[in-house]
Amino acid sequence: MLSVRGEDRIVQILEWQWGLMQRMLKRSVSVLASLGVMLGGVIAMAPTASAATQYGCPGKKIASYSVTERNEGFNLSNVYLYYDGATGKNCVVNRRTGLGEFGTRARLEVHLWAVGGQSASDVGNFAEQAGPISISAPGRCIRVKAVVHTVSGYYGDLEFGGFCG
Structure with missing residues (x-):
């Protein structure tokens, strides 16, 4: 059986892991958004089928x-x-x-x-x-x-x- 101190430590670890996952997710979203903006620019600059x-x-x-x-x-x-x-x-x-x-x-x-x-x-x-x-x-x-x-x-x-x- 875990003591209160042991349970507190587990909660701290889980909170730390949850915070880490949130930070990683925010970075991933930021990177994907930047990539989307860059790709959008490339697609917007690509010649169209009706080009001369x-x-x-x-x-x-x-x-x-x-x-x-x-x-x-x-x-x-x-x-x-x-x-x-x-x-x-x-x-x-x-x-x-x-x-x-x-x-x-x-x-x-x-x-x-x-x-x-x-x-x-x-x-x-x-x-x-x-x-x-x-x-x-x-x-x-x-x-x-x-x-x-x-x-x-x-x-x-x-x-x-x-x-x-």
């Missing part, structure tokens, strides 16, 4: 697709298609993701063509993106093909269309 030029393509983004690895299904790159109403041109880029080994040079392709009209391609060993490439395709449907290879041996490709003007 993104990844080298002027105009408005009209589509984006993921190129997935053919066996594993993870995202190797993103393909962004833009239309510039001022010039009447379509523009496309194929941009690596982290899993697509962004920053590492390996074969990357992007092709853009108007059915029965102009075409353009950018093919090479690129670390970040293939493109931008642009064509003018008034009154025609356009198609896009993107191919990704990584130095680790992963591969993905994608073809899409249906954008007619």
